[in-house]
Amino acid sequence: xxxxxxKSALADVTAEQDPTIKSLKMASLCSALWAERxxxxxxxxxxxxxILTEGAYASGDLDMCHATKASLPIRERQEIMGLLGATGGPxxxxxxxxxxxxxxxxxxxxxTPYRRVRAPYGDVLLMKPxxxxxxxxxxxxxxxxxxxxxxxxxxxxAMILDGSIPxxxxxxxxxxxxxxxxxxxxxxxxxxxxxxxxxIKSPLHSD
Amino acid sequence: MNSKLKVPCIPIEGAISYxxxxxxxxHRRELGNRVAPEILxxxxxSSDRRLKKLFNGKRGLPFTPTGxx
Numbered sequence: 277x278x279x280x281x282x283k284s285a286l287a288d289v290t291a292e293q294d295p296t297i298k299s300l301k302m303a304s305l306c307s308a309l310w311a312e313r314x315x316x317x318x319x320x321x322x323x324x325x326x327i328l329t330e331g332a333y334a335s336g337d338l339d340m341c342h343a344t345k346a347s348l349p350i351r352e353r354q355e356i357m358g359l360l361g362a363t364g365g366p367x368x369x370x371x372x373x374x375x376x377x378x379x380x381x382x383x384x385x386x387x388t389p390y391r392r393v394r395a396p397y398g399d400v401l402l403m404k405p406x407x408x409x410x411x412x413x414x415x416x417x418x419x420x421x422x423x424x425x426x427x428x429x430x431x432x433x434a435m436i437l438d439g440s441i442p443x444x445x446x447x448x449x450x451x452x453x454x455x456x457x458x459x460x461x462x463x464x465x466x467x468x469x470x471x472x473x474x475x476i477k478s479p480l481h482s483d
Numbered sequence: 484m485n486s487k488l489k490v491p492c493i494p495i496e497g498a499i500s501y502x503x504x505x506x507x508x509x510h511r512r513e514l515g516n517r518v519a520p521e522i523l524x525x526x527x528x529s530s531d532r533r534l535k536k537l538f539n540g541k542r543g544l545p546f547t548p549t550g551x552x
Contacts, residue, residue: 295544300504327504328493330512330552333523336534336543374543375533392498399498427523431515438514439488440507442495473518 277308277397279359285397286360290372296326298374299338300395303327306340306376308398309356316343316401318382318390322428324403325412327393328441331431333424337375341382343390343401353378385451388444405441408432410451413463426466433470437479445479509552522546 277285285305292298299319307317317340319327326334348356350366362371369376384390386406393400409432416426435441452460464482471478490510491503499507512521524542528534534542 293544294547298544329515330508331515331523332521332546334543335524335528335530336538337530370537373537375530375537388495391493393493393504394498394500396501424523424525427519430518434514434518435511439492440490440511440514441493444495470518
């Protein structure tokens with residue numbers, strides 16, 4: 277990406293006042309610049325859920341991880357983010373009126389692809405909703421009840437049940453049975469609860 | 484994809500265009516509001532200090548109202 281394009285993209289992101297669009301555009305810009313150096317970034321956690329659900333959940337930071345095995349050397353990270361006028365680093369930066377965190381290698385167990393948005397400055401990869409669902413349900417229950425995580429999971433489940441975010445339900449079930457989660461019963465219960473509220477049949481069963 | 488869905492989905496394979504993602508925003512917000520409160524942003528987190536400094540005491544920019552999506 278040449279300097280003029282970066283400058284113009286940065287002005288666009290800086291001026292953006294819708295937090296979800298701002299995050300998506302920033303993810304797009306960062307992903308493009310890191311990809312030019314061989315590193316694929318993925319939006320994770322609440323930031324990914326926000327872009328997937330419009331759940332009014334995320335705060336003013338964008339969390340990303342790298343999907344490729346290695347990240348960039350610290351020096352190179354600072355140089356890239358420096359192109360955007362960022363301050364801070366080497367894992368958290370303030371840039372264009374928000375914060376960007378590149379946290380490390382992505383933690384995903386689903387065999388489905390990362391979801392992809394063709395955003396203005398390049399494709400944005402989003403964490404797989406199969407992972408997000410099972411993880412968010414886990415966080416809503418352990419180590420103790422977490423109502424914000426539960427509401428967030430419910431919105432994600434509603435999008436999935438509605439078909440706005442198709443998922444592989446067999447994969448959801450497999451993940452929930454993994455030693456990393458062991459929360460099939462909790463997932464089945466919450467999916468049924470949302471399905472009942474939407475007056476549709478739950479596709480997730482514990483068998 | 485759900486054939487009854489009136490907005491484009493975020494597919495398992497392939498990509499959703501930016502324009503289609505924008506088109507689906509209102510539907511997704513309204514659907515979420517049927518099962519949980521509209522605003523879910525946490526009131527505090529370990530990032531509060533930096534967030535509140537940048538966003539004038541808030542934890543981020545205000546969300547666009549549903550009617551304006």
